[in-house]
Amino acid sequence: MDQQIILLEIAAILIAARLFAELASRVKIPTIIGELVAGVILGPSLLGWIEPSETLKFLAELGIILLLFEVGIQTQLDKLISSGSKAAIVAVSGFVLPFILGFISSYWLFELPLIVSLFVGGTLTATSIGITVRILSELGKHNSVEGQIVLGAAVIDDLLGVFLLAVLYDFSSSGQVDLSNIAIIVFYVSIFFVLAPVLAKLATPFIKHLHRHTTIPGLIPTTLVSMVLIFAYLAHLSGAPDLLGGFVAGIALSRRFFLPIGTFIKADPEFSISVHTQMRPIIQLFTPIFFVMVGLSLDLRAVEWGSLFIWVFSLATLFIAIAGKMMGAFLIDEKNSTRLAIGMSMVPRGEVGLIFAEIGRSGGILDDTIYAGIILVIAYTTIASPIWIKHYYQLVENKSKKKPANLP
Secondary structure, three states, rough: OOOHHHHHHHHHHHHHHHHHHHHHHOOOOOHHHHHHHHHHHOOOOOOOOOOOOHHHHHHHHHHHHHHHHHHHHHHHHHHHHOOOHHHHHHHHHHHHHHHHHHHHHHHOOOOOOOOHHHHHHHHHHOOOOOHHHHHHHHOOOOHHHHHHHHHHHHHHHHHHHHHHHHHHHHHHOOOOHHHHHHHHHHHHHHHHHHHHHHHHHHHHHHHHHHHHHHHOHHHHHHHHHHHHHHHHHHHHOOOOOOHHHHHHHHOOOOOOOOOOHHHOOOOHHHHHHHHHHHHHHHHHHHHHHHHHHHHOOOHHHOOOOOOOOOOHHHHHHHHHHHHHHHHOOOOOOHHHHHHHHHHHHOOHHHHHHHHHHHHHHOOOOOOHHHHHHHHHHHHHHOOHHHHHHHHHHHHHHHHHHHHHOOOO
């Protein structure tokens, strides 16, 4: 693609993202909706001005990696660890239930082939960690009880999705599953999550030393972006999603991260605040590109709107997509209001669901009709979920304000 065209496309994405985010803010809906709608309008669904090129995909990937780095810095690790068992229950149940229900519905109800039904079920297991954390951050709920459970569950969901994708890819290409490949991926991912935070924490004194002695501005963004990219590469090398490399790096540099070697490396809250302050403009520049790209990837023109099958299939699949995640949240011991918030936050499929669907389509597993039905489900869960999550929190807040002060 011509270089000048790419420059214009990036400019159009940034301007449209800001414009529609401002409009969304004015009508009091999450700004992420504005960015997603900007992508739908600019992309093949409406105007068809911009197609997702490799360059734009790379910039979007960089945006989500940096967003997860920011989330990692802000994460209260003690809360994340304390919610570990609940996050695991939400993740595993919210992964298994949609997969089984989606497979049963596709295979027995709609009589689709075995591998197609498996891919449909696999697509429904996804939770978009980028969309989820952005919604909760905008609402100031990322460090709440439900926020930490959702964050932990979404990370686990991403890892489980990688393993499932490896299984389905093996099965679709060879007709059998190579367990040794899955075992290797699990091993390397485990090694990464054990060693990466330690390496990041060990690098901190060196970065602080350079920061104190340099006379050239911009050292923190330069060194930290480099470190985040290295960790993203190591995550990919281990078999984990790239974005989890950014998250691990952020966790390691957060104000509340402690290790046994902490006696030698003292925590420095001021340095963490400085890191967050200097990195934020870069994160705010690249993150909208990711959400616009999610909208660009939704080709709603591919949907045969007059087909009865698509509507029946997509509505049944949508019900399973929502119910499967909600049921998983209600298996943990929390207040009903908290469980409902967790369930709703796990519903958005976003880019993760699109990856599953695109691999199925490009591999010749999903035909245009099934692919279009899945795109409808992904579009609804991605665009509508932030609206009703915000609406739910507003209802909870209004209810608490109306409660008399003398009541227990």
